[in-house]
Amino acid sequence: xxxIISEIFHxxxxxxxxxxxxxxxxxxxxxxxxxxxxKEDDEVYDMFYVHKGCLRxxxxxxxxxxxILQFAVKGWWISDYIxxxxxxxxxxxxxxxxxxxxxxxxxxKAEFDMLCREIPKVAYFHIKKMELAFASFQNRILENLSLSxxxxxxxxxxxxxxxxxxxxxxxxxxxxxxxxESLSRIRxxxxxx
Amino acid sequence: xxxIISEIFHxxxxxxxxxxxxxxxxxxxxxxxxxxxxKEDDEVYDMFYVHKGCLRxxxxxxxxxxxILQFAVKGWWISDYIxxxxxxxxxxxxxxxxxxxxxxxxxxKAEFDMLCREIPKVAYFHIKKMELAFASFQNRILENLSLSxxxxxxxxxxxxxxxxxxxxxxxxxxxxxxxxESLSRIRxxxxxx
DNA sequence: CGCGACGTTGATTTGCCTCAACGATTGTGG
DNA sequence: CCACAATCGTTGAGGCAAATCAACGTCGCG
Numbered sequence: 329x330x331x332i333i334s335e336i337f338h339x340x341x342x343x344x345x346x347x348x349x350x351x352x353x354x355x356x357x358x359x360x361x362x363x364x365x366x367k368e369d370d371e372v373y374d375m376f377y378v379h380k381g382c383l384r385x386x387x388x389x390x391x392x393x394x395x396i397l398q399f400a401v402k403g404w405w406i407s408d409y410i411x412x413x414x415x416x417x418x419x420x421x422x423x424x425x426x427x428x429x430x431x432x433x434x435x436x437k438a439e440f441d442m443l444c445r446e447i448p449k450v451a452y453f454h455i456k457k458m459e460l461a462f463a464s465f466q467n468r469i470l471e472n473l474s475l476s477x478x479x480x481x482x483x484x485x486x487x488x489x490x491x492x493x494x495x496x497x498x499x500x501x502x503x504x505x506x507x508x509e510s511l512s513r514i515r516x517x518x519x520x521x
Numbered sequence: 522x523x524x525i526i527s528e529i530f531h532x533x534x535x536x537x538x539x540x541x542x543x544x545x546x547x548x549x550x551x552x553x554x555x556x557x558x559x560k561e562d563d564e565v566y567d568m569f570y571v572h573k574g575c576l577r578x579x580x581x582x583x584x585x586x587x588x589i590l591q592f593a594v595k596g597w598w599i600s601d602y603i604x605x606x607x608x609x610x611x612x613x614x615x616x617x618x619x620x621x622x623x624x625x626x627x628x629x630k631a632e633f634d635m636l637c638r639e640i641p642k643v644a645y646f647h648i649k650k651m652e653l654a655f656a657s658f659q660n661r662i663l664e665n666l667s668l669s670x671x672x673x674x675x676x677x678x679x680x681x682x683x684x685x686x687x688x689x690x691x692x693x694x695x696x697x698x699x700x701x702e703s704l705s706r707i708r709x710x711x712x713x714x
Numbered sequence: 715c716g717c718g719a720c721g722t723t724g725a726t727t728t729g730c731c732t733c734a735a736c737g738a739t740t741g742t743g744g
Numbered sequence: 745c746c747a748c749a750a751t752c753g754t755t756g757a758g759g760c761a762a763a764t765c766a767a768c769g770t771c772g773c774g
Contacts, residue, residue, distance in 0.1 A: 395667050397659055397662065410656050410660060412652075413653060448638075454648060455648060455651070458648070458655065462602055462651065462654065463602055466658075470590060472665045474580075476762095496719095496721095497720080505666040507763060508720085509721090509763080512722050512723080513723085513762090516723090669730095689753095691753085701753070702730090703729085703730055703731075705753060706730090706754085
């Protein structure tokens, strides 16, 4: 249990008391493939750290089409951030599904906030994580605005080679905002050089 | 000078010492329309709080096309977050330009980090701000994935009526990822009901 | 084996882009 | 204060990337 703390808060060192506090808030669980951590209209309180496996968060639009917001593999946190972090929201607008059998550690946002206040270095660590996410969000928006589907696919494969192994092609298509048919054509085109 | 602190950190209250510290780090300046706070390849150290006026951050792709990442009006912070928050970056990849004559307060990221450590409530305030931004980024990505150009325009106008007054149509087009011609057609289409 | 999930391929459609020309509006110097 | 230019917005014709619709191949698994 000690080791998971240094995995989650990599680079930080804690007193025994701090470790005990952290451990008391993080609940370990194993998640089966195809099961859900969150479904639309659920109440959202928790965020999930992925130690093993792979999950995705996605949303279904009015036309019934799925759009993947995020994948999460080892080292990532996942939840319905639109609800959890948003201004007025309470119920989940998105779904969090396990794609590959996973081991996760859950904590409620309220408890996490409390940890940030009890242990300031956790807060600074969180800020740094958020800043990195901030930069990569801007990058993703920029790519959506400026790149062709082919270029976005190439970038995705280069940036997240680990994820590519864990997910189906139609998941990648959904993340990139294209159809499975288009992705298929892109892939044959690319393999033909 | 006291009032700007309670504008920037709305909802927090500070001791006189804290206010003095905060004020000593925030540099006020007036920015002319069409001038730049940052240009591509500049070294990026600072972030900018907008008290008045309007700015935009944008990027130029390989084809020479501009893509707007962010607008900033009263109450918003703006910078080149890809460089400032990113992992390995140093030089600016984007441009920050004044669209409407502005009054801003600048602070370096290093000094801001220091303030977060000196005054913990500033850190918690910052976390909350980042979380809100996080949620709205996810929303923007989702809209780019799932909505038509027309729907994104309607959403933009509803969500940011203030900004619409300050910026040109071709700025909105660039933010939405469409051409000015397309936006023009969308607008005539909408006004015809 | 047979069925469902996944991926591919083809024909056609469509939303938005490109290129080009032309109004409308704003700003500036004489 | 007008004249003219630059900037901004609109309109039209044609093109292209990706979507849609439909059918079929392939793989893995009960």
